[in-house]
Amino acid sequence: MKLRATNFWRxxxxxxxxxxxxxxxxxxxxxxxRADSLPQVKLNADGIAPRSIxxxxxxxxxxxxAYAWRDLAAASQSNRSDLLSDYFTGFAKxxxxxxxxxxxxxxxxxxxTDHGHNVKAFFYSPDGGEMQLLDNARLDIxxxxxxxxxxxxxxxxxxxxxxxxxxxxxxxxxxxxxxNR
Amino acid sequence: xxxxxxxxxxxxxxxxxxxxxxxADLQVPAxxxxxxxxxxxxxxxxxxxxxxxxxxxxxxxxIKLGSEIKVAAAEVQAAGRYVAITCGSDxxxxxxxxxxxxxxxxxxxxxxxxxxxxxxxxxxxxTAFVFDKFHNPVFRPxxxxxxxxxxTGPAFTKSVKAVQGVAWMRMxxxxxxxxxxxIATVGNNEEPRIIQQxxxxxxxxxxTARRTAKGVEVQxxxxxxxxxxxxxxxxxxxxTAVDSKGRTTVDAPIKKGVARTxxxxxxxxxISVASGVVIGNEIRL
Numbered sequence: 001m002k003l004r005a006t007n008f009w010r011x012x013x014x015x016x017x018x019x020x021x022x023x024x025x026x027x028x029x030x031x032x033x034r035a036d037s038l039p040q041v042k043l044n045a046d047g048i049a050p051r052s053i054x055x056x057x058x059x060x061x062x063x064x065x066a067y068a069w070r071d072l073a074a075a076s077q078s079n080r081s082d083l084l085s086d087y088f089t090g091f092a093k094x095x096x097x098x099x100x101x102x103x104x105x106x107x108x109x110x111x112x113t114d115h116g117h118n119v120k121a122f123f124y125s126p127d128g129g130e131m132q133l134l135d136n137a138r139l140d141i142x143x144x145x146x147x148x149x150x151x152x153x154x155x156x157x158x159x160x161x162x163x164x165x166x167x168x169x170x171x172x173x174x175x176x177x178x179x180n181r
Numbered sequence: 182x183x184x185x186x187x188x189x190x191x192x193x194x195x196x197x198x199x200x201x202x203x204x205a206d207l208q209v210p211a212x213x214x215x216x217x218x219x220x221x222x223x224x225x226x227x228x229x230x231x232x233x234x235x236x237x238x239x240x241x242x243x244i245k246l247g248s249e250i251k252v253a254a255a256e257v258q259a260a261g262r263y264v265a266i267t268c269g270s271d272x273x274x275x276x277x278x279x280x281x282x283x284x285x286x287x288x289x290x291x292x293x294x295x296x297x298x299x300x301x302x303x304x305x306x307x308t309a310f311v312f313d314k315f316h317n318p319v320f321r322p323x324x325x326x327x328x329x330x331x332x333t334g335p336a337f338t339k340s341v342k343a344v345q346g347v348a349w350m351r352m353x354x355x356x357x358x359x360x361x362x363x364i365a366t367v368g369n370n371e372e373p374r375i376i377q378q379x380x381x382x383x384x385x386x387x388x389t390a391r392r393t394a395k396g397v398e399v400q401x402x403x404x405x406x407x408x409x410x411x412x413x414x415x416x417x418x419x420x421t422a423v424d425s426k427g428r429t430t431v432d433a434p435i436k437k438g439v440a441r442t443x444x445x446x447x448x449x450x451x452i453s454v455a456s457g458v459v460i461g462n463e464i465r466l
Contacts, residue, residue: 050351091316095237095259102239108232123344126306126351127293134345143234143264145241150232151266151275160320160345162310176318177236177262179212179279 039073039114041066043133045121053124053131061121061131061163064170069114069137072096072175076110079103089164090173106145113140119161131170133161156180207250207265209278215260215315216283220249221276229269235280236261260317282317288325290365290372299354299410300381308349309341309365309372318346326366331378332359354378358410380410386461388420388454393443397422397466399452400441411438416456424450 043062045053053061068087075083081100084093103109115138123132136158143151162174208222223229225246233240233252237259244250246269257263260282266275289310297304307327311319325348330336334355341348348365355361358380364373384407390399399420404412418440421430425448433442444452446466454461 050349098237099235099239106232106239106241108234108239108241110234123347123349125291125308125349127291127308129291129293130308130347132345132347143232143266145230145232145268150268150273151234151264153275153277157262160318162318174318176260176320177279178320179262179281 037070038066039069040116041069041119042117043119043121045124048121048124051124051126051128053121058121061133061170062119065117065119065133065135065161065163065172067169068172068175069112069117073112073114075100076103076112079109087169087172088175089166089171092162092172092175096175109144111142111144113142115139129164130173131163133163135159135161207267207274207276209265209276211278213257213278213280214283215280215313215317216254216258218252218254219257220251221265223247223250223267225267225269225271227269229267232266232268233257233263234266235259235263258315258317260313260315282319283313283315285311285319285323285367285370286314287312287316287370288365288367288372290374292363292374292376294376296377296379297354298381299356299358299378299406299408302353303351305352305354305363305376306349307352307363307365307374308347309343309367311343311346311348311367319343320346323348323367326364328364328366329355330362330364331355331357332361333357356408380406380412381408382406383412383416383418383456383459383461386418386454386456386459388452388461388464390452390464390466392466396443396445396447397450397452398441398443399454399464401435401439401454401461403438404435404440404456412456414438418454418456420444420452420454422446422450422452424448 041062043058045058064087071083071087079100081097084096118136120134121131138156140154142149158178158180160176160178163170164173206224210219213219223246227246229244229246231242231244231250240256257280260280262277262279264275264277266273291308293306309325311323313319323343324340325343326338326340327350328338339350341350358378361376361378362373364371383404387402388399390397401418414435416435417432419430419432420442422444424446431442433440450466452464
């Protein structure tokens with residue numbers, strides 16, 4: 001009787017291990033995990049002017065810019081503009097919200113796979129109210145219509161970014177893709 | 182089994198190449214100015230779906246391949262990277278292009294702080310952001326004129342070249358208190374802001390005293406800074422009296438340029454005055 005119970009629990013354990021392994025290997029789960037993970041952002045503020053950047057400010061800008069890209073990817077893939085509220089404001093939020101409204105209307109979704117951002121901070125206003133950054137981002141971009149991929153590319157894209165401080169975080173106020181030189 | 186796999190893979194590769202070759206080719210302009218209508222030439226034939234995915238818009242409509250695809254001015258108002266895509270029976274074809282900002286027509290202007298003492302050196306910061314008529318930041322070098330108009334004295338202008346859409350300058354206040362208007366100008370667009378210059382610390386703080394029925398009434402002369410500007414009403418002045426009973430301090434705000442209070446002193450006393458870090462004269466009664 002004791003042996004039978006032990007065998008039963010062994011089978012249950014094995015089944016759970018197999019199910020867990022299958023779940024971990026599932027592309028869907030990988031995609032979900034990837035969407036939620038934070039993009040890598042490296043900030044270089046060596047040439048910033050006219051105000052120098054404090055270490056904590058640099059850390060916060062890096063963190064919040066990464067959160068902004070995480071939210072942008074999630075919002076573009078799920079066509080949910082409410083995901084933009086936490087780290088976007090001003091023109092950046094208006095433009096992305098409009099695009100996501102168009103995406104919903106047309107059935108188009110955009111999937112970003114983020115390979116990281118090399119960000120150079122070059123302007124920090126004397127009063128600390130605005131910071132301008134140049135981001136060299138490496139992205140896989142897939143455009144889908146109704147789940148069918150209609151465009152796919154890997155790009156090194158430059159963005160001119162304007163960030164402004166809020167009560168407890170930095171917001172992306174402007175995010176403008178610019179042509180590579 | 183591996184021997185079967187090789188021809189299948191080769192066939193798939195050739196099929197992909199044929200598909201790519203047959204897919205409609207798009208000829209997009211290298212660069213478009215925001216809010217300008219243009220056309221994209223397409224090759225191939227048959228019905229297809231055209232997509233235009235930009236920074237703030239997604240367009241989707243049916244087209245005939247082989248004809249020009251007209252893109253309306255309203256569809257490219259936002260500057261940035263666009264991807265034009267056509268999908269027909271032979272697959273999809275795409276081509277990216279950039280839309281750049283138009284002429285600078287708007288300026289967004291921040292002036293800090295809103296109130297500044299006249300002696301605060303380099304304390305005024307002016308930052309201007311340059312935009313086109315669709316609120317796209319203009320990244321090419323543009324001159325922004327900052328015109329400073331003080332309450333008294335001549336106006337002056339400083340011209341600053343915007344770098345990556347931002348022009349900024351730092352300046353010291355003018356010597357006299359009062360409102361100073363700073364106007365940022367780009368083309369015909371002017372954005373005025375007003376900064377209130379206030380007197381600095383009090384200078385030559387002097388008091389007079391006279392006995393009354395209840396004690397001693399103490400009053401300052403008109404409180405001014407070292408440049409002759411009246412120290413603002415509400416600034417606190419501290420009166421201190423030392424007599425045989427000990428020390429008494431009374432804080433009084435400046436009203437209409439002077440601060441006054443009544444101290445409950447009957448015998449001999451020494452009265453002094455201070456405002457901030459500035460100490461005035463002493464009176465012995």
